[in-house]
Amino acid sequence: MSESKGVWVFSENYDLTLELLGKGWEIADKLQTELVAVFAGYDVQEKADEMVRYGADKVYLIDNPALESFQAEAYLSVLHDLAANYKPEIMLIGSTRNGKPLAARLATRLKTGCTPDCRRLSVDENGRLIGERITYGGNAVAKIASRTKPQIATVPARAFGKPEPQDRNGQVIKLDVKIEEPKTEIVETKPLETSGVKIEEAEVIISCGRGLEKKDDKALLEELGKVLGGQVGCSRPLAEDRKWFTEWVGLSGHKVKPKLYVACGISGVIQHVAGIRDAKTIVAINKDPEAPIFEVADYGVVGDLYEILPALTEALKKHLQ
Amino acid sequence: MKRIIVCLKQAVDVSQLKVDPATRHLITASAPKKISDFDKNALEEAIRIKEKIGEAEVCTVTVSSEDAKAVLREALAIGADKAYFVNDTGFQDVDTSGTACILAESIKKIGAFDLVVCGESSLDSFSGLVGSRLAELLNVPQITSVRKLSMEGDVVIAERTLEDAYETVKARMPALITVTREINQPRIPSLMMIMRASKKEIVTWTAADLNLPKEKIDAKIEVVEVVAPKTERKKIMITGENVAEIAEKLAKALVQEGVVGR
Ligand SMILES: Cc1cc2nc3c(=O)[nH]c(=O)nc-3n(C[C@H](O)[C@H](O)[C@H](O)COP(=O)(O)OP(=O)(O)OC[C@H]3O[C@@H](n4cnc5c(N)ncnc54)[C@H](O)[C@@H]3O)c2cc1C
Numbered sequence: 250m251s252e253s254k255g256v257w258v259f260s261e262n263y264d265l266t267l268e269l270l271g272k273g274w275e276i277a278d279k280l281q282t283e284l285v286a287v288f289a290g291y292d293v294q295e296k297a298d299e300m301v302r303y304g305a306d307k308v309y310l311i312d313n314p315a316l317e318s319f320q321a322e323a324y325l326s327v328l329h330d331l332a333a334n335y336k337p338e339i340m341l342i343g344s345t346r347n348g349k350p351l352a353a354r355l356a357t358r359l360k361t362g363c364t365p366d367c368r369r370l371s372v373d374e375n376g377r378l379i380g381e382r383i384t385y386g387g388n389a390v391a392k393i394a395s396r397t398k399p400q401i402a403t404v405p406a407r408a409f410g411k412p413e414p415q416d417r418n419g420q421v422i423k424l425d426v427k428i429e430e431p432k433t434e435i436v437e438t439k440p441l442e443t444s445g446v447k448i449e450e451a452e453v454i455i456s457c458g459r460g461l462e463k464k465d466d467k468a469l470l471e472e473l474g475k476v477l478g479g480q481v482g483c484s485r486p487l488a489e490d491r492k493w494f495t496e497w498v499g500l501s502g503h504k505v506k507p508k509l510y511v512a513c514g515i516s517g518v519i520q521h522v523a524g525i526r527d528a529k530t531i532v533a534i535n536k537d538p539e540a541p542i543f544e545v546a547d548y549g550v551v552g553d554l555y556e557i558l559p560a561l562t563e564a565l566k567k568h569l570q
Numbered sequence: 571m572k573r574i575i576v577c578l579k580q581a582v583d584v585s586q587l588k589v590d591p592a593t594r595h596l597i598t599a600s601a602p603k604k605i606s607d608f609d610k611n612a613l614e615e616a617i618r619i620k621e622k623i624g625e626a627e628v629c630t631v632t633v634s635s636e637d638a639k640a641v642l643r644e645a646l647a648i649g650a651d652k653a654y655f656v657n658d659t660g661f662q663d664v665d666t667s668g669t670a671c672i673l674a675e676s677i678k679k680i681g682a683f684d685l686v687v688c689g690e691s692s693l694d695s696f697s698g699l700v701g702s703r704l705a706e707l708l709n710v711p712q713i714t715s716v717r718k719l720s721m722e723g724d725v726v727i728a729e730r731t732l733e734d735a736y737e738t739v740k741a742r743m744p745a746l747i748t749v750t751r752e753i754n755q756p757r758i759p760s761l762m763m764i765m766r767a768s769k770k771e772i773v774t775w776t777a778a779d780l781n782l783p784k785e786k787i788d789a790k791i792e793v794v795e796v797v798a799p800k801t802e803r804k805k806i807m808i809t810g811e812n813v814a815e816i817a818e819k820l821a822k823a824l825v826q827e828g829v830v831g832r
């Protein structure tokens with residue numbers, strides 16, 4: 250066990266890799282060990298050099314045409330081969346829709362644990378990695394340690410900030426590993442129409458729930474959003490059932506951390522609330538005085554969003570002039 | 571005949587969980603249980619495949635240290651042909667690694683299969699690991715986050731939801747898929763279906779019936795603490811004579827908080 254060393258990071262998503270490097274740096278510093286980025290791809294030397302500037306002491310670069318796009322078994326075999334050989338102490342893996350299954354299978358091959366979707370990571374007095382994750386549908390936060398090595402944790406995008414690049418030294422080490430044949434075949438990829446804006450980065454979010462009657466009524470929220478420089482969000486049913494949006498806020502959607510979150514016609518079911526815990530101030534507008542959203546709001550208004558929203562927009566316009 | 575196996579978890583109904591305000595610990599022991607939501611979608615999808623291809627057997631497998639018969643009966647009423655209940659008090663502290671091992675050994679004992687269907691995540695732990703771990707142990711191709719599924723001979727074709735794209739993927743069966751809630755609207759069993767289900771078989775196994783040396787199911791993780799997050803919200807209700815007055819009071823409060831404007 251004691252031979253394990255180093256904090257490793259991996260994500261097939263480059264931006265997320267940089268975020269992992271930022272957090273990994275902190276952990277490696279505390280443990281007085283090296284920070285390693287594993288980089289699987291094709292024709293990516295330049296980006297590998299850049300990872301050093303973002304904090305990597307070493308970059309293990311596996312540059313191979315078979316790795317050009319994400320293929321589960323190919324990437325899995327690379328990570329498994331390297332981890333089995335070099336025995337990292339900690340592996341942080343980006344929790345994307347491809348990365349999380351990858352981490353789960355890697356942990357299984359390495360016969361170790363895995364703590365998924367960590368929104369906080371720390372090192373305890375015994376040098377163990379402690380991952381914090383939301384559980385029980387948003388009712389609780391669990392702190393989890395691994396009993397086995399490597400200690401694997403997956404980390405969602407934008408849970409941690411990107412570090413500042415610096416002029417520093419590090420090594421990019423090219424390695425050859427045996428790459429496993431994919432067991433699945435990708436037939437087609439259709440880009441998803443997303444709004445393009447990143448709601449996790451918004452300072453102000455005006456969100457609507459099933460209290461909104463028609464799609465066009467979004468305009469009410471957009472008006473307020475314009476005055477406050479904010480973005481419009483929603484609860485899951487508006488995206489998944491009604492298809493008025495492509496993304497939503499909550500446990501299974503985006504976790505947001507704005508200065509101001511205005512929930513209009515949202516009941517405040519625990520899975521929604523799990524996504525807004527880090528908001529500085531929460532305002533709730535709901536017809537029903539018993540709605541649970543009022544229990545987690547700083548300011549509550551019992552009333553019809555169709556009346557309150559336009560009035561609030563007007564009032565704020567005056568204040569902000 | 572094709573065999574489709576659905577991994578069905580009995581989960582804590584998180585919408586009915588209570589928190590002890592003094593310790594912020596969850597009161598899980600007395601909390602009601604139900605079929606994990608995504609697993610209902612998994613079961614529904616398996617039944618739809620069966621309806622489409624005609625000849626197929628849909629089996630469910632549930633691993634639990636507690637009683638779960640009500641949940642299994644419900645699955646049979648919804649349309650599963652056979653339910654396997656892997657029940658042992660020794661399973662109390664298993665983690666995702668152990669659960670996947672128990673599921674893998676159970677599935678091997680059930681016999682040859684074409685497709686294993688799991689939920690993307692379970693309602694209570696929401697870890698989203700068990701399906702992938704199981705695919706690895708069974709050494710079969712896996713397709714995760716599936717929102718559309720079809721079969722052609724011994725090939726599954728599935729559309730996955732990624733962060734920024736939909737991806738269509740093919741794999742040769744036997745394979746494992748994990749489904750999202752988008753994939754279908756689960757049916758609600760009728761009284762007839764409930765009655766018919768009472769004749770269907772529940773097979774119960776314990777750890778001793780499976781090849782499960784203790785080290786296989788030893789937890790690889792340690793849960794250090796589980797507490798309800800602190801909610802320190804002001805909970806100020808804004809009231810007034812009319813809408814304009816309420817809006818004005820709220821606007822003022824937000825300006826004072828410093829959360830609007832530059
Ligand atoms: C595993 C799982 C994961 C989930 N993940 C998420 C998630 O990430 N995000 C999410 O949001 N949900 C999620 N859900 C769904 C969640 O449980 C709720 O169903 C959902 O959040 C409810 O959305 P809502 O508040 O918009 O609708 P409702 O609960 O129907 O609430 C509508 C509210 O609008 C109010 N209202 C109606 N008309 C007006 C009006 N004119 N003016 C003011 N108020 C009005 C009503 O009083 C009511 O409180 C998840 C569920 C499961 C099982």
Ligand SMILES: Nc1ncnc2c1ncn2[C@@H]1O[C@H](COP(=O)(O)O)[C@@H](O)[C@H]1O
Pocket residue numbers: 576577578579580606608609612631632633634666669673687688689690691692693695696697698699700701
């Ligand atoms: N105890 C269990 N019994 C049967 N299936 C399970 C069990 N735990 C998890 N699963 C399956 O694995 C999926 C993902 O679970 P999880 O990794 O806990 O989020 C679930 O949707 C189920 O299909």
